[in-house]
Amino acid sequence: MQAWASTAICLAASGLASCNLDWEKPELSTVPPERFLEARPKSALPIPAGSDFARKFGSKELAELTARALDDNLAIAGAMARIDQADARARIASSALWPSVGLGAAALRAQTPGTVLSETPNYNPSQAILQGAGQQKAAELAENLASFSAVRNNFFALGLNASYEIDFWGKNQDASNAARLLANASRFDRDVIEIATMAAVMNAYFLVLAAQDQLRIAHEHVRIAEQVLGAFTARLEKGAATMLDYGQQAAVLAGQKATIPPLEQTLRQTKVALAVLLGQTPETLEIKGGSMKALRYPRLDPGLPSEVLLRRPDVAEAEARLASQEFSVLRARAAFFPSVTLNGQYGLQSIVLRNLLRPEAIAWELGSNLAQPLFDGFALQGQYELEKARFAEAAAFYKQRILSAIGDTESALIAEKETAKSVKIGEEAVAASKIALDAARAQLLEGKIDVITLSTVQTTYFQYDFSLTQARLAHLNAAVSLYQALGGGWSPTTRNAEIARANAAYEANKGPWP
Template sequence: MSLPVHIRRCAGLIALCAMLALAGCDLEWEKPDLATPLPERFRAAAPTSAPSFHSAHEFAGRFGSAELTRVIDEALAGNNDIAAAVARITEADAQARVSSAPLFPTLSNVNNFERLQIPSTVYGVGVGNSAGLATASSTSSSPFGARRIDFYSLGLNASYTLDIWGVNQDASKAARLLANASRFNRQVVEIATVASTLNAYFAVLNAQDQLRIVNENARIAGKVLTALKARREVGLATVLDVAQQQTVYDTQLAMIPPLQQTLAQQINLLAVLLGRTPESFSIQGTTLKRLHFPKIDPGLPSEVLLRRPDVAEAEARLASQEFSVLQARAAFFPQIQLTGQYGVESIVWRNLATPQAIFWQVLATTTQPLFDGWNLQGQYELQKGKYSELAANYRKQTLTALSDTENALIAIAQTQRHLSLQEDSVASARQALTAAQARLSEGTIDIVTLATNETAYFQGQLVLEQVRLARYQAATTFYQALGGGWSATTREAEIARADAAYETDKGLWP
């Protein structure tokens, strides 16, 4: 039997719309170029082998402080940022499992018990008899002449979407790569935490060093002030001389409270980094001068990129987004879903075990997008745009890694040079102050010259300690720039752990 003309016309119109929709969709995709030319060596260092440290514990040990090593170990174990990053790994693994679920068939058990009452106003006209229900053993009568019927159903429902175009497979791969990225991010957080802990520890020692210097300078200035007051008593010094020296002395005393504040706050910061309350934490270390400056070689630029977990994270997110683009493109094509039902039904409970109660159904459904207001095209363009954004971020991350290493090398070299020059400057200022104090005792120097030499020496000492702190902070920056001992081997191990987490209890399908 032929279809009516209006139905045939509608079918033809729908087919035409489908062809026009697919024809109007640009499914071509030209991926952005990710190539970044790498230099053969760093400008600020000669080509050397890769750094020999492989962990934060090992790097901390190179400073020669058992307390610092213990502090770093405690930060790795108790820091809350690291704990949050570990939790994000669990979340990403779970999300990968959720995104991979459509790869598997779904099976559910559906059991029903139904009781139906047919009123006598319907039953009386023979509806119940015509259905054969009035004589069934599961029926009963109510006081009003109505019939009550029981219905039992036990069954299984199954469904599975044929992943012909790879929609579900792409979603699974994208989520699994994001799980890898979460593991790399955990390493990024760990390295940042170690760097913050190192710098906070150095700042504590630096504040203690400056406090000792300021207290000693105040003692020296006070001693000179006492001498000038004695000289004023006998007419060898003026009130102006005493007032000027009093200013120098008071200036040194005024520097103590800010340094004590810095010391206390840096100790509190360390406590938080270690996951402890400030009241339960203290530092025994006394001076930066007792620490050893670690000797580290940067290796080659290409090696640095392999050692940086932030580069690996950017790469994993970019690879994940590529599968998201492929998933959005595959959504344009037909989807085929298979569904099935199998079970038993009866109005009598005991008849459920008989072959006559078995029922089953198999259904195949094909869905083809025809027109959705260009939603699929918009989703496709959106995913391509995200890929281009992540590609730019990846290129930037590689350049940042190289720049970080170069800057750290420059900082180490220049702070070492600055430290040497500042030490010479302080030594000269000390000699000048000693000579000025001697001439003061002889009564052959004016107070302005003495105060100038005092101020130069006092300020020079504080600058020297600031430079010393900057040098150790440059070592921390270098550790961070080199990826904190992370390596390509570590990356492979993290990926293997992620794959193992996905495969656990997966079963044989698909």
């Protein structure tokens, strides 16, 4: 029937517009791989969400910070407000599915000029008589008393007005479906922001621990350098060392002290950033911190690529927006077809207020309107083409999200493996360089090596110690990246719960009239 109507419309508009209602959807199929390159192909359960995942690191403070972020983060609060906006838009877009009923009342008093009702003035001889003039005077007064008589009327009305568009082609239903799917997408977007916030809080906390670890290392190396410098000072006083030896060691000490201010800056600025993530001012946040060495590394199983796609709220959001846009295309297509509107009116009307409530004052009216666009300067065709192009964009974005989900997981798995190797190698390097430093200090006192050799060994130990801290931080960041790539604990169960909440919000009574 739609094809017949489309043909009829095109024939009616022949010579005025060209109709092109064909639509070839872009290819949407993106088959995920059977396995990840960096993991064994096996199914796995979703990882814990939010603060439950943070507890796996073994830090009570980190778990408390992530829980506070869920409650107080302003980006999450903004996303929740956008959910309310999307729910309201869904209600507005769905209003055309219902009849429009309104109560109206009117009271009108109008005067119609006599100059509109008659071409010549009216003369009433009785006017002259009433003014005390006799019959003989009436003729003399006729010309002066002639006037146009105005008419005054009253009108009172009270009644109901109703209208309803019959949704033959599903145009209004398509608009409702599109808006309701966007309400689902807004909830998935909130979940994306929530996961990103959790990741940001964990990474910021790890950076605090890394800065604290590096400050301890810096202070320890300053202490070692001061001890060596003290030994050189004693030897210099005895003539067993030169100013070159003293100056060289003093430069090493100064260089190690210079590393402390940037670390203090990083520590304090990261605490400020963490406070903002928690939705509070920096002076109100107290972070004890600790050491990365005290943390446990959580084990994460990626599962299969197809499972990951079902656990990513950003993929679900892109899918919901794509489905919404498809209904927008259908709505734009339905706009080419005729629309039928039913109108009704029932109420009371009278020119005298006291008669308004009498049975004889009842007035009613029923009717219908049929509207068929014939030529509108190609506006409908342009809107239809616009919606199709938007669908193509949404389809490309949806496929990009799928590829990004798989790519993010692969990259996180690579980072997890390689950073673990870096930590192991770094620990071995620090242990070896510590042995070398102890040996160099003993040999220097025995006069077997010069200060330049000792300085080189000290610097190497310091660099390896710092590099190990950076490797530990990168390893923890890799765990957070994998947590985020695997959906942050999101699952098909979460998806169904979000859709159920959206449906409940749509069905809820949000106004005085159901």
